Amino acid sequence: xxxxxxxxxxxxxxxxxxxxxxxxxxxxxxxxxxxxxxxxxxxxxxxxxxxxxxxxxxxxxxxxxxxxxxxxxxxxxxxxxxxxxxxxxxxxxxxxxxxxxxxxxxxxxxxxxxxxxxxxxxxxxxxxxxxxxxxxxxxxxxxxxxxxxxxxxxxxxxxxxxxxxxxxxxxxxxxxxxxxxxxxxxxxxxxxxxxxxxxxxxxxxxxxxxxxxxxxxxx
Numbered sequence: 001x002x003x004x005x006x007x008x009x010x011x012x013x014x015x016x017x018x019x020x021x022x023x024x025x026x027x028x029x030x031x032x033x034x035x036x037x038x039x040x041x042x043x044x045x046x047x048x049x050x051x052x053x054x055x056x057x058x059x060x061x062x063x064x065x066x067x068x069x070x071x072x073x074x075x076x077x078x079x080x081x082x083x084x085x086x087x088x089x090x091x092x093x094x095x096x097x098x099x100x101x102x103x104x105x106x107x108x109x110x111x112x113x114x115x116x117x118x119x120x121x122x123x124x125x126x127x128x129x130x131x132x133x134x135x136x137x138x139x140x141x142x143x144x145x146x147x148x149x150x151x152x153x154x155x156x157x158x159x160x161x162x163x164x165x166x167x168x169x170x171x172x173x174x175x176x177x178x179x180x181x182x183x184x185x186x187x188x189x190x191x192x193x194x195x196x197x198x199x200x201x202x203x204x205x206x207x208x209x210x211x212x213x214x215x216x217x218x219x
Contacts, residue, residue: 040069
């Protein structure tokens with residue numbers, strides 16, 4: 001075997017641990033990307049607020065609520081995921097592009113999705129925090145775009161949750177007023193209002209309406 005062949009083989013074997021380390025690092029970032037760069041934040045906030053508004057603090061359980069949020073996130077992010085697979089995953093699997101190039105291509109569709117949701121004021125805020133010169137939104141780096149996106153998603157989630165909270169508050173007030181009018185001061189209003197809210201939520205097919213509404217809120 002020639003010296004060049006030996007050096008090439010040694011270089012390939014030396015690069016394997018580095019490639020493995022890079023792959024493990026990328027895999028460890030997937031949960032972070034799933035939570036912070038997708039529709040998950042808004043969906044899970046809205047679902048949690050609705051559960052709190054109903055008054056059944058432990059139902060649905062956290063595992064069910066998180067699972068539903070994940071399923072809705074996959075549905076909302078399906079076009080973005082398909083574009084990532086087409087532009088980054090498939091070419092990298094075929095060996096036509098490098099790992100760094102695949103990461104750059106994968107981040108592109110995510111940035112496009114996040115840019116559709118963010119406000120310019122949020123981007124400008126985090127540019128000031130990062131002490132960066134103001135730039136067009138499309139040129140914002142991930143260190144500015146991701147926190148601006150998350151803050152916007154929290155704001156939208158709380159706004160939607162507030163709108164959904166009001167009917168349940170109205171039911172609580174109506175039940176409390178009714179009990180006071182009947183002189184039943186010792187009876188706790190949630191004992192009566194919880195079944196009423198559950199019945200109303202089931203009658204209007206609340207979970208389907210909620211899932212469809214929060215999914216339609218994304219641009």
